[in-house]
Structure formats: C-alpha cells, structure tokens
Amino acid sequence: MVDPEVLVEVPMFQTLPQSERKRLAAMMREENLPAGRILFEVGDPGSSMYIIRSGKIRISIPGDSG
Numbered sequence: 324m325v326d327p328e329v330l331v332e333v334p335m336f337q338t339l340p341q342s343e344r345k346r347l348a349a350m351m352r353e354e355n356l357p358a359g360r361i362l363f364e365v366g367d368p369g370s371s372m373y374i375i376r377s378g379k380i381r382i383s384i385p386g387d388s389g
Contacts, residue, residue, distance in 0.1 A: 325351040333374055 327348040330336040336344060356362075362373060365384055373380075 324349050325353055329374070329376070332376075 325348045327341065327344040330339070330344045330348060336347070339347070362380075363371075
C-alpha cells in the first residue's frame with residue numbers, strides 16, 4: 324500500500340476526500356525502476372497509471388526510420 328499522503332502531491336487527486344485517497348492508495352504499489360526501463364510501447368492497452376515521484380521519464384514515438 325502506498326501512503327495516501329503521496330496523492331496530495333498530485334494535483335488531480337488533491338480534491339479527493341481523505342477516505343477516497345486511502346482507498347486509491349490501497350490499490351497502488353510503489354516501484355523503483357532502473358534507468359532505461361521501457362514501461363509501455365505504442366499500441367499497448369492502457370492497464371496502469373504511473374506517478375513519477377522522483378527522477379525523469381522520456382516519452383518518445385519512433386518515426387518511420389525507427
């Protein structure tokens with residue numbers, strides 16, 4: 324379970340009542356991922372949502388030449 328107070332830092336969750344933040348946090352898990360890890364690719368079905376707490380993420384779409 325993720326600490327519900329983490330969600331207060333995310334603008335779209337700030338207006339949720341504390342009870343709802345707790346419910347949402349109970350469904351979440353924290354992951355520490357290595358640099359360079361691919362999280363998803365174009366065309367993957369949307370099954371997850373990521374909140375980046377620290378570090379950077381690069382989102383790119385390959386062109387015709389790859």
